[in-house]
Amino acid sequence: MALRMMLQTRFLSLRLQVRPFSSLYLPILEPSNDAESISKILLHHYNPFHAMESSLQLHGIALTPQLLHQTLLRLKHSTKIAFALFNYSKSLPSQPLTPTSYHLLIDLVAKVRQFDLAWQLIIEMDQSNLSPTPTTFLILIRRLISAGLTRQAIRAFDDIEGFTQTKTSDEDFCFLLDTLCKYGFVKVATEVFNKKKQGFLPDTKMYTILIYGWCKIGRIDMGEKFLKDMMGRGIEPNVVTYNVLLNGICRRASLHPEERFERTIRNAEKVFDEMRERGIEPDVTSFSIVLHVYSRSHKPELSLDKLALMKQKGICPSVATYTSVVKCLCSCGRLEDAEDLIGEMVRNGVSLSAATYNCFFKEYRGRKDADSALKLYKKMKEEGLCTPSMHTYNILVGMFLKLNRMGTVKDIWNDMRESGVGPDLDSYTMLIHGLCEKQKWREACQFFVEMIERGFLPRKVTFETLYRGLIQSDMLRTWRRLKKKLDEESITFGSEFQNYHLKPYRR
Template identity: 90%
Template sequence: MALRIIQTRFLPSRIRPFSSLNIPALEPSNEAESISKMLLHHHNPFHAMEASLQLHGITLTPHLLHQTLLRLKHSSKIALALFNYSKSLPSSPLTPTSYHLLIDLVAKVRQFDLAWQLIIEMDQHNLLPTPTTFLILIRRLITAGLTRQAIRAFDDIEGFSQIKTSNEDFCYLLDTLCKYGFVKVATEVFNKKKHGFLPDTKMYTILIYGWCKIGRIDMGEKFLNDMVGRGIEPNVVTYNVLLNGVCRRASLHPEGRFERTIRNVEKVFDEMRERGIEPDVTSFSIVLHVYSRAHKPELSLDKLRLMKEKGISPSVATYTSVIKCLCSCGRLEDAEKLLEEMGRNGVSLCAATYNCFFKEYRGRKDVDGALKLYKKMKEEGLCMPSIHTYNILVGMFLKLNRMEIVKGLWDDMSEYGEGPDLDSYTMLIHGLCEKQKWRQACQFFVEMIERGFLPRKVTFETLYRGLIQSDMLRTWRRLKKKLDEESITFASEFQNYHLKPYRR
């Protein structure tokens, strides 16, 4: 997790992060909170007219609609019902941004046919799709591994939007491909289309990152030499990407391998200085992550002190790497001191930093420590738990069979709008199956489907086998009927589960 924070500082995805694709950010809104909670608690996915009954008397403005859709990010079916209701209003609040939000929501649960229908519908309602519209869809297609469809969607941008794709749009395509490990596809696209764009430092940095991400440092260095040969100057971001590649997949044990990695790091630092590029806070954070992985708490603390002596202020990623190292080595008191230092230095705390402590508490099965820190997070309001925080805690208390705490965490997760997501449901259902709590597992399985999440096949099969072996054939039939109904009313994906009746 610490490395993920480090990456957000310098990776090329910062060129055009998803949050800047004309997508509004979540803002405080009592009205949006009330509407989303009302729909989540009372909406029946089989009654499309229910939304209009519940929202009677409420004036939906574009801003209110957008904020409500953002709060329904884990409930695509309810979001779709609200969207369709908005279309029926005399003064429709729908804008291109409304479509963008819904396209992202439905594409997130792999409803790609519906996403394309929405794009075509935009065109029909004189709300011309823009490159942003397609980039949102492209991101979700690549996430699902549908790279060829994503490239075809990129090629369709100019035909639909009548706007020429820019260098920034092309960078976004390459970066998303690389981010999800499709660097060979990204390189192929770059070589094929680069003559229509102007290759620059950003493009090359993206590709260097992609090759380093899959452990091909040699290819990363090749692209670095290629860009220098073309007269394109690398910058500190380019070198940080290469530095991250040298460090991220290196095996650090036995001791000789750790020392070799540090020597390679120093070589990159030397080359940077030869080009007049000074290592920055991100450069040091990457090295600190290596010390953390190698469980070198003293070296981590020494490097942190060196940074401060050089006048480089540690970032949240820097502190998180050191705290992670201290926690994994059992030095919780030292980690807590650093946490206090972050607050004194005005460094914004993040959930990933707290997650280091929660993982250590999980390993120790320390219920009191985990609950005390969780309570402190909520009460002090310095940092809200993330979905990953909740998943760590739910998994921990599931294994400890503390179901009353699991229920409280699950309710909090829903209340704060952090989830649950697909991973949350999967973990909870599998945990309940292990404890043979079949009825509760079925209840959450149905809830998962109604909220628009497609269960993983292993989840369905685990529940199926457990019900049959526990002689709960009637429950299994009701569950299968529910699944069949969903495949008719919402999507055809559920029909991919071809499970024949169990035979003893």
């Protein structure tokens, strides 16, 4: 999954030069001892029934805008605490609030689907003379689309000009189309494009986004239709356009039996030929897409041969390229060859990624080789090879849950917390379900409550699994206490929580 996400990021959003969400003028995590101290104080000592200022004033901390931003970033998995800190900052004589502060909090609350609160913050910005900008709305739009609320997202896009008194740009329009396509709403994106394109200037970027969207849902025919349409309008495709089409042809193609694999490679070569006919040379991404096909087909020799061909043509493999080959070698049980390739990456100055190491962890998980997984994990941490990703932690937590190594699960979970990477909704869901399977109800309830307090709305299946398990185990009183906690928090989750009606369970 992590490899696929990394490849999609490189192959598809692909230097489209569409403004990515991460660069919507939001700050990034930077080293800050004060921010680390504040976040740890709040995470360990926050009490919703006592004033926040008591814990902060005891440590003599003065909030500046930069410090507030960095602290909010560190509280991204604890929305309630982040919101409490934000409200506390309003009471300070010298308020550290800026438009960026609001943008960060809007992103945090919208991520956990508290959209009413996000709108309240936008209105509050307007009333506080911190005028909302198109960026404010694009942050919200991205989160609305990710939640499947496309109509609300389009209405929010239409509200930009009224709220900000700023005309939406071609770049803003591209962002809307790109986000719709990224989350699979390509038909909606096409309707929006056809309806609004008169107000914008269609170009290679917009068409490439739509080609990407249709290819993403497996409609290669529609992707090719848009390619012909753009060329018919005199708009020239570029290498990114062809890479998007190439990836569409290869990404979901069935590769078994052998005839399907060969057909996919032939179709890919046709795209290469058309690129060259138009004077466009395939680049590292083009080759990486085909390499990923070899990887999926478990053809290590062809993968290594294609990698060698790239080098002969003077094309430097990227981390995604190497990771495809590493994944292929690992899945075929050739771990030593994969380790040699890691060494080559280091020698060539290619930065290692967590996705590369996840290939090894997945193979160890399949083999139930706990010792090798732990050895590699410790090596990653101690030698600073790269920071484990959320997916890395989730693979390891899931693996050791299955092996009933609860002490190791606890250690990895604590590492994940301390690193600031997580846990996220998937982490909590996996851990709670794993504890329920082992009938560790006390621990499951503990993490369930913690999950809610951090602002994550558990999935309905998690509610039902815990509910049935507690009733079957004659722990009705525990469920009642848990249900009371849920009812107390229902305001936080708004209307979405109201849909979670649990039917009485009959044993």
